[in-house]
Structures are given as C-alpha cells and as structure tokens.
Amino acid sequence: MSAEVSSVVLGAGLMGRLLANALAQRGHKVVVHEAQGPDAQGAAARVAAAMLAPLAESAITELPVVRMGQHALKRWPELIAGLPAPVFFQQNGTLVVWHRQDAAEARRFTDILAQTQQQLPSLPAAQMLDASSLPVCEPSLASRFNQALYLPDEAQLDNRQLLAALLASLEQQAVEMRWHSPRAPEDFQPGQTGQPDWVFDCRGLGARSEWPQLRGVRGEVIRLHAPEVTLQRPTRLIHPRYPIYIAPKQDHVFVIGATEIETEDLSPASVRSTLELLSAAYTVHSGFAEARILEVSTQARPTLTDNLPAIQQLGERCLQINGLYRHGFLISPAMLDVVVEWVQHQTTTLATQFNLKFDHV
Structure with missing residues (x-):
C-alpha cells in the first residue's frame, strides 16, 4: 500500500493496538486516540486470562467463535513473532x-x-x-x-506482556499515540481533504452512542x-x-x-x-x-445482543469493530484479518469463512 495512506484508530485496547500495528506494518500513517493512558487500565483485555481454547469455549458459545479460535491458534505465533518484546505463549492443551x-x-x-x-x-x-x-x-x-x-492444541498467552509489546511496536513504527484523547467517528470525515483516509472504531463500550446494542x-x-x-x-x-x-x-x-x-x-x-x-x-x-x-x-x-462479535460500516471508509465479549484473545486475530482484507480489497472472503457478521454499505 502507498505510504501516504492515513488511518485513525479509536481505542488502544487489544483490538485497537493489533489493528494500528498491522496498518503501520502495511505502510499506513497511523494516529491512535485513546480516552485513557498507555497502561490499558480501561481495556477489557487487561483483565483476562488470554486462553486460546476454541473447543473448551464451544460449551458456551457458537461455531463462528470456535472457527475464529481455530484461526487464532495459527495466527498468534505469527503476530507475536513480529513484536519487539517477548510475549509468553504456550500451546500445551x-x-x-x-x-x-x-x-x-x-x-x-x-x-x-x-x-x-x-x-x-x-x-x-x-x-x-x-x-x-x-x-x-x-x-x-x-x-x-x-x-x-x-x-x-489449545493455547494461552500473557495478556499484559502482549499489550506492552504491541505498544512498543507502535512506538517503534512512529505511530502517533494520543493519550487521554477521546474521539468518536463523527469527529472525522475520512477521504476528504485534510482528513484521514480511514477511521476504525475499536473503543469497546466507549462506542455505545453509535452502537446502542452494546x-x-x-x-x-x-x-x-x-x-x-x-x-x-x-x-x-x-x-x-x-x-x-x-x-x-x-x-x-x-x-x-x-x-x-x-x-x-x-x-x-x-x-x-x-x-x-x-x-x-x-x-x-x-x-x-x-x-x-x-x-x-x-x-x-463489550458485548452485543447475541454475544457474538460484529463489524459494521458507518461510511465508505469507516469501520466499527466490537462485541468481542469474553473471547477477545480467541477471536481478535480473525477480526484483524477480516478488517485488513477489507481495507486492501474492499471485500472479504474471511468474514464468510468465519460466519462473522459484517454489515457494510
């Protein structure tokens, strides 16, 4: 992708950090707005066990989450390998x-x-x-x-090490991190002169004004x-x-x-x-x-009515990613790959593969 593509990510929890990191790696100029500070105190991902257990979780969730969990078992080692700080990862069932x-x-x-x-x-x-x-x-x-x-084959990782390593990666790539800077999608007009090319809303419960089902x-x-x-x-x-x-x-x-x-x-x-x-x-x-x-x-x-994650498009170049519920670490790699595929091609076969709800215009 062109190095001149600019993106704004709202929220620096797990999904926001993963997405900002992936976009920066693909040449985007990225700015992250986070309502709180760099320690992720407001993020659900900080209070988690970060287990990657698709079969075990199938006892309380549906097949789309299980499919995304299978994907995560392959993707997490790849995602962690590109980070500048160590992250504990264990795949011992x-x-x-x-x-x-x-x-x-x-x-x-x-x-x-x-x-x-x-x-x-x-x-x-x-x-x-x-x-x-x-x-x-x-x-x-x-x-x-x-x-x-x-x-x-089920696995786990260290959630706090991961959040810290993602932040280190963002800083290494000169991603602009604007802490204590709450923003909403309506603050931007992506694609217009002087505005970012893309806006991604990863604010979790902070997005309730735009997504009342949360x-x-x-x-x-x-x-x-x-x-x-x-x-x-x-x-x-x-x-x-x-x-x-x-x-x-x-x-x-x-x-x-x-x-x-x-x-x-x-x-x-x-x-x-x-x-x-x-x-x-x-x-x-x-x-x-x-x-x-x-x-x-x-x-x-942050949980939607059916306890399943979803992506919705607020405009041609504005996506909201939310509803990860208790499965954030299990499904975030799949959510990430769907969003990146959409940004690159304006279509996604992965969302269909995972049976992921993706409402796009």
Missing part, C-alpha cells in the same frame, strides 16, 4: 477436571464438545484421561482427580503468586455453580477467573465471588492455600 459429585455435569460438557468436534472435524477431539494417564499429563493433580479431559458484562479475575503450584497448562474445573479456569503464567503466577455478571458495575469484587474463586482453586490444588494474592480485578467486556 487444556485440562478439564471435576469432582466426583459433578460427574453428571462433566458428562454434559463432554457431550457438547463431542458435538462441536463432529461439526468441525478439523478440531482435535477431546481425550479422556483415567487414573493411569492423568498423572502423565498433569502429575500435580493425580492425587485429587481420577478422571479428566485433555483438549489438545452492553457490559462484568468479569472478575484474581492473579496469584503460588510457588508451591505447578500446572503444565490452563486447567478448568467443572462445577454447576462456580466453574473456574486457572491459567498458569510465567514464574508461578496464576490467573483465576470465572464470574460473569450482567452489569457494567466496576466496583471491587465481592467477598462472595472472591471466596468462591479461591475455594474452587484450592480444591484443584492445595498449594494455592499458601499463594499470595497479587491482584483482584474487575472489568466490563
């Missing part, structure tokens, strides 16, 4: 465990995954582990569980330092009331979460939800009893 009293719930979960795998045969099938194979897969859990499901869904995440716990991969506990995930990061840091509350309230986490998360984690591994709580965080994820 997902482990799903349950206590004996929750065996019926586990069977229901297993049946859902089997249906997904039938619909998408390219997904590796879940593998049932028993008392002899579980210790080989996850030695530290062998004494607590007699059965588990192993989901091959709502916030609250999530709560606890970060622990647990030197006595070793897990080889993200682990999920099936439970009818408080299923949780435990994502092991580097240096014995663990991200624990589960809660979804239909509210945009960003007040601190309640005692009840904190106790439930920590108690559930302790039942997975007793070493969490001596862990140190590094942080208890809350954030509201």
Whole structure:
C-alpha cells in the first residue's frame, strides 16, 4: 500500500493496538486516540486470562467463535513473532477436571464438545484421561482427580506482556499515540481533504452512542503468586455453580477467573465471588492455600445482543469493530484479518469463512 495512506484508530485496547500495528506494518500513517493512558487500565483485555481454547469455549458459545479460535491458534505465533518484546505463549492443551459429585455435569460438557468436534472435524477431539494417564499429563493433580479431559492444541498467552509489546511496536513504527484523547467517528470525515483516509472504531463500550446494542458484562479475575503450584497448562474445573479456569503464567503466577455478571458495575469484587474463586482453586490444588494474592480485578467486556462479535460500516471508509465479549484473545486475530482484507480489497472472503457478521454499505 502507498505510504501516504492515513488511518485513525479509536481505542488502544487489544483490538485497537493489533489493528494500528498491522496498518503501520502495511505502510499506513497511523494516529491512535485513546480516552485513557498507555497502561490499558480501561481495556477489557487487561483483565483476562488470554486462553486460546476454541473447543473448551464451544460449551458456551457458537461455531463462528470456535472457527475464529481455530484461526487464532495459527495466527498468534505469527503476530507475536513480529513484536519487539517477548510475549509468553504456550500451546500445551487444556485440562478439564471435576469432582466426583459433578460427574453428571462433566458428562454434559463432554457431550457438547463431542458435538462441536463432529461439526468441525478439523478440531482435535477431546481425550479422556483415567487414573493411569492423568498423572502423565498433569502429575500435580493425580492425587485429587481420577478422571479428566485433555483438549489438545489449545493455547494461552500473557495478556499484559502482549499489550506492552504491541505498544512498543507502535512506538517503534512512529505511530502517533494520543493519550487521554477521546474521539468518536463523527469527529472525522475520512477521504476528504485534510482528513484521514480511514477511521476504525475499536473503543469497546466507549462506542455505545453509535452502537446502542452494546452492553457490559462484568468479569472478575484474581492473579496469584503460588510457588508451591505447578500446572503444565490452563486447567478448568467443572462445577454447576462456580466453574473456574486457572491459567498458569510465567514464574508461578496464576490467573483465576470465572464470574460473569450482567452489569457494567466496576466496583471491587465481592467477598462472595472472591471466596468462591479461591475455594474452587484450592480444591484443584492445595498449594494455592499458601499463594499470595497479587491482584483482584474487575472489568466490563463489550458485548452485543447475541454475544457474538460484529463489524459494521458507518461510511465508505469507516469501520466499527466490537462485541468481542469474553473471547477477545480467541477471536481478535480473525477480526484483524477480516478488517485488513477489507481495507486492501474492499471485500472479504474471511468474514464468510468465519460466519462473522459484517454489515457494510
């Protein structure tokens, strides 16, 4: 593309940073407007486990998200490889465990995954582990569980390392970052003299005035330092009331979460939800009893009516990308590639491939 193409990106969360970086790499002169500062405190992506688990997530979402998640498993290593700072990435599968009293719930979960795998045969099938194979897969859990499901090829990354590395890449490419500078699409007339060629709205919940179907869904995440716990991969506990995930990061840091509350309230986490998360984690591994709580965080994820992502065109050269919900890291590479394809060709076959809603004029 011509080096004279100019683009404005609104929002410097995960989607905004990914898109600004991709556009700069393709020769665009990029300006990013962000309502808050460079630490991504207002971004849903900062409060996340960043698990890339398309089969596991199929238990609560639809096939378009699963397809985009498959795409992400291939794309994330490519995207990370081009960044100037290291980002922890692990592709060691997902482990799903349950206590004996929750065996019926586990069977229901297993049946859902089997249906997904039938619909998408390219997904590796879940593998049932028993008392002899579980210790080989996850030695530290062998004494607590007699059965588990192993989901091959699923992955995770470090969300905060990624956000920082993307920012470093933007700065390296001389992208103009305008912090504490809230802007809206109507502030620009793309294509007119003195205006950018393209405008991309990646503001999440900040875009509600233009996209009224958006709502916030609250999530709560606890970060622990647990030197006595070793897990080889993200682990999920099936439970009818408080299923949780435990994502092991580097240096014995663990991200624990589960809660979804239909509210945009960003007040601190309640005692009840904190106790439930920590108690559930302790039942997975007793070493969490001596862990140190590094942080208890809350954030509201931008979510559309059907809980699925979408792209809409406000004008010939203005796109809104939103509704990533709890699947931001799982689906953002696919969303990115659809947008880049549209910018380059004014058409997209990828959106059809992913069954992604793309309303264009």
